[in-house]
Amino acid sequence: MIYLLFRRFTKLYLPINIVRMDERTKNLFFLAGEENIIEIYPNGKWTYIG
Secondary structure, three states: OHHHHHHHHHHOOOOEEEEEEOOOOOOEEEEEOOOEEEEEOOOOOEEEOO
16 A cells, blocks of 8 residues: 555656654654645555645
8 A cells, every 4th residue: 555655656757755653652754745635544545745
């Protein structure tokens, strides 16, 4: 699931700049390009933050 999400952004020629995991909630955050922030929850669902 995460691989497909990363692939979707790189197909738009947006680099994946930062990938970080929140130790408290185990949520994964990544920054694609300059302003696209995605939050991925441990159950595999994700949210576009901005």
